[in-house]
Amino acid sequence: MDCQEYRQQIETDPARVDEAGAAHERDCEACAAYARRLRESERLIGAALRFDVTRVREHTGASTGPRRRSSLSATWAMAASAAVAAVAVWLVLTFVPSSDPDRLVAAVQDHWYHEPASWVQTSASVDGATLETALSGTASVNLDRLSVVSYARSCLVNGRWVPHLVVQGEAGPVMLLLLSGEHVTEPLPLDLPDEGLRGLIMPLDDGSIAILGEDEESLESLQQDVADAVEWAI
Amino acid sequence: MSEASASDAAKLRFERLVAPWRDDLYRYAVWLCRDPSLADDVVQEAMLRAFRSLGSLKDEAVVKAWLLTIVRREHARVYERKRLDTRDIDELSAADAALIASSEDTDIEDMRKAIFELDDEYREPLVLQVLMGLSTAEIAEALELKQGAVLTRLHRARKKLVDRVRPELGFAKD
Numbered sequence: 001m002d003c004q005e006y007r008q009q010i011e012t013d014p015a016r017v018d019e020a021g022a023a024h025e026r027d028c029e030a031c032a033a034y035a036r037r038l039r040e041s042e043r044l045i046g047a048a049l050r051f052d053v054t055r056v057r058e059h060t061g062a063s064t065g066p067r068r069r070s071s072l073s074a075t076w077a078m079a080a081s082a083a084v085a086a087v088a089v090w091l092v093l094t095f096v097p098s099s100d101p102d103r104l105v106a107a108v109q110d111h112w113y114h115e116p117a118s119w120v121q122t123s124a125s126v127d128g129a130t131l132e133t134a135l136s137g138t139a140s141v142n143l144d145r146l147s148v149v150s151y152a153r154s155c156l157v158n159g160r161w162v163p164h165l166v167v168q169g170e171a172g173p174v175m176l177l178l179l180s181g182e183h184v185t186e187p188l189p190l191d192l193p194d195e196g197l198r199g200l201i202m203p204l205d206d207g208s209i210a211i212l213g214e215d216e217e218s219l220e221s222l223q224q225d226v227a228d229a230v231e232w233a234i
Numbered sequence: 235m236s237e238a239s240a241s242d243a244a245k246l247r248f249e250r251l252v253a254p255w256r257d258d259l260y261r262y263a264v265w266l267c268r269d270p271s272l273a274d275d276v277v278q279e280a281m282l283r284a285f286r287s288l289g290s291l292k293d294e295a296v297v298k299a300w301l302l303t304i305v306r307r308e309h310a311r312v313y314e315r316k317r318l319d320t321r322d323i324d325e326l327s328a329a330d331a332a333l334i335a336s337s338e339d340t341d342i343e344d345m346r347k348a349i350f351e352l353d354d355e356y357r358e359p360l361v362l363q364v365l366m367g368l369s370t371a372e373i374a375e376a377l378e379l380k381q382g383a384v385l386t387r388l389h390r391a392r393k394k395l396v397d398r399v400r401p402e403l404g405f406a407k408d
Contacts, residue, residue, distance in 0.1 A: 012385050038396075042364075115281075
């Protein structure tokens with residue numbers, strides 16, 4: 001293998017050099033020095049690609065609903081947002097009465113299937129900024145009253161953007177939806193027997209909270225903890 | 235096995251096989267579309283599809299390639315639906331800026347900018363090789379290219395990056 005062949009090989013993948021390439025590198029000081037510099041730049045490429053996911057996600061606003069689209073001008077984006085908001089309000093008022101308990105139960109149960117990434121059992125909490133973004137002024141949560149909050153996003157449920165949290169219960173992850181605009185007059189049972197999950201939508205002041213966890217989860221104590229922890233924003 | 239325990243088994247399998255790849259799949263999606271917010275959508279949808287079709291994955295050794303295919307398809311679907319324009323580095327959002335500047339090291343920041351500006355045809359094989367650890371043969375299969383074309387693209391991608399960030403290195407010509 002000559003210098004040109006060796007450099008062609010190492011420039012394509014500095015991490016993998018075959019036997020002939022390794023032999024050339026041992027025998028040619030110039031190519032060995034070149035390889036060292038190239039591998040240093042390769043480490044730089046690797047570090048650049050492996051960005052800090054948590055930090056980038058904090059800035060995405062991904063959990064706050066409709067996303068920015070770079071191709072729209074600001075004017076069009078505002079006009080489009082206003083139109084979408086108007087249509088959404090009309091749809092909500094026309095088709096999604098918050099007093100329809102069956103529809104609310106179905107929407108909450110359906111939502112459980114939407115975010116499989118949230119089902120993980122973990123001891124890692126989301127950071128404060130992520131939680132605040134998910135709450136987006138809807139409510140405050142006293143974390144001293146809850147176990148680990150492992151997931152927090154703002155999600156569209158029954159025509160409203162609501163905070164979707166996951167706390168780690170004794171039997172596994174538990175989904176909480178803070179339904180600030182949904183009034184229920186009595187607890188509504190939630191039941192997903194195929195998934196081994198059960199829970200309820202419980203009234204809380206002017207809104208309600210959906211709690212859905214494993215069959216074995218002690219819902220009674222969890223209800224009290226959640227009721228103590230959540231305070232609606234005025 | 236009862237339906238409930240089958241469901242538990244599916245969830246456990248998902249957590250074991252898929253969850254460990256979540257961060258890297260998000261990174262891959264970000265580099266694919268150069269939009270951290272959009273990448274979040276792509277990965278969420280991809281995760282849902284992966285969960286639904288996990289039963290079809292017979293050989294667990296190929297889970298990474300399988301997930302990458304799902305993310306690529308979901309990304310293509312999103313672009314088809316939205317007909318999104320290509321990104322310009324002058325139109326950085328806060329998330330884009332956070333992506334580029336999420337390091338104390340200015341060399342890494344410069345390299346990230348350079349990768350951000352690479353054409354798709356060079357950026358994707360590089361990401362698959364360096365970030366996801368695919369061989370050139372696997373990249374060729376994933377991108378439906380000949381292996382020679384992959385080698386050329388990888389070589390050119392590195393040349394563009396090194397010429398911009400480390401010009402003193404004197405990368406060989408094509």
